[in-house]
Amino acid sequence: xxxxxxxxxxxxxxxxxxxxxxxxxxxxxxxxxxxxxxxxxxxxxxxxxxxxxxxxxxxxxxxxxxxxxxxxxxxxxxxxxxxxxxxxxxxxxxxxxxxxxxxxxxxxxxxxxxxxxxxxxxxxxxxxxxxxxxxxxxxxxxxxxxxxxxxxxxxxxxxxxxxxxxxxxxxxxxxxxxxxxxxxxxxxxxxxxxxxxxxxxxxxxxxxxxxxxxx
Numbered sequence: 338x339x340x341x342x343x344x345x346x347x348x349x350x351x352x353x354x355x356x357x358x359x360x361x362x363x364x365x366x367x368x369x370x371x372x373x374x375x376x377x378x379x380x381x382x383x384x385x386x387x388x389x390x391x392x393x394x395x396x397x398x399x400x401x402x403x404x405x406x407x408x409x410x411x412x413x414x415x416x417x418x419x420x421x422x423x424x425x426x427x428x429x430x431x432x433x434x435x436x437x438x439x440x441x442x443x444x445x446x447x448x449x450x451x452x453x454x455x456x457x458x459x460x461x462x463x464x465x466x467x468x469x470x471x472x473x474x475x476x477x478x479x480x481x482x483x484x485x486x487x488x489x490x491x492x493x494x495x496x497x498x499x500x501x502x503x504x505x506x507x508x509x510x511x512x513x514x515x516x517x518x519x520x521x522x523x524x525x526x527x528x529x530x531x532x533x534x535x536x537x538x539x540x541x542x543x544x545x546x547x548x549x550x551x552x
Contacts, residue, residue, distance in 0.1 A: 340374050342388065351388035356380070366406045373413055375401035381415050383429060392429040397421070403444050408451040412468075416442035422456050424468070437464050437472050444485060449492040457483035463497055465509075476507055 340353040340363050358377035365372045371391065374382050381394040381401055399418035406413055412432065413425040422435040422442050438458035446455045453473070454466040463476040463483060481500040488495055497505045 338376075340372070340384070342372075342386075353382075353384055353388055353390070355382055355390050355393070361401065362403045364404050364406060366410045367408055368410055371406075371410075373404045373406065375404040375415060377401075379417075381413070381425075383413075394425055394429055394431075396423055396431055396434075399441075402441065405445045405447055407447045408449060412447075412451075414445045414447065414454055416445040416456060418442075420458075422454070422466070424454075432468075433470050435466055435470055435472075437466075437475075438462065443483065446486045446488055448488055449490060453492075455486050455488070455495055457486050457497065459483075463495070463507075478505065479503075 338354070338356050338358060338360060340360055341349060342351040342353070344350050353374070356374065356376040356378050360374050360376050362375040363372060370386055372384050372386065374384065376382070377400040379395065379397050379399060379401060381404055383391040383394070385391055394415070397415065397417040397419050401415050401417050403416040404413065411427050413427075415423045415425065417423070418441040420436070420438050420441060422445055424432040424435065426432050435456075438456065438460050440458050440460035442456050442458050444457040447453070448455070452467070456464050456466065457478070458464070459482045461478045461480065461482060463478055463486065465473040465476070467473055476497070478497055478499055479501065483497055483499055485498040486495065493509060495507045495509055497507065499505070
């Protein structure tokens with residue numbers, strides 16, 4: 338129920354106590370100034386590097402299985418046994434809840450540039466998400482649970498480990514995925530008669546901004 342921090346010589350420097358049940362995952366932020374711990378007590382706790390509790394993030398309805406900081410340290414993603422992924426802002430406020438898996442979400446990983454979230458679930462699927470809650474793609478992992486995920490350093494490939502003892506490597510073009518997602522959203526809003534004109538204009542601004550930023 339604790340998190341222990343050791344220095345490079347093997348000396349114990351901090352013991353973080355606060356969770357009331359098993360701790361399943363712990364991650365440092367990219368700047369090493371904070372760390373986050375995920376627990377069976379349904380919470381995530383944010384700590385300073387010197388061991389002080391900064392904030393407790395409630396919200397999940399079941400065990401929290403994994404946690405991940407975005408590369409720019411502005412967001413925190415949490416994966417849970419309640420089948421959801423939650424995205425939190427740096428100050429600990431909830432940004433969004435992503436629902437797409439039909440079983441526990443076991444792992445979550447930000448892409449190297451922080452544009453995409455990859456989640457793995459006990460439903461034997463890997464899902465790729467954008468920050469606006471858009472599900473970009475679902476990867477079928479086979480007949481067995483996914484046990485771990487890892488992005489390549491350039492973000493063009495995703496390694497997926499499975500309970501059957503195999504590792505699958507998926508080649509991904511993230512810019513292409515983002516572009517398709519933006520255009521799908523734009524087409525949907527432009528052609529759906531129940532969408533307000535203001536929403537269509539907002540979508541147009543969003544997709545134009547994306548295209549300009551990637552040219």
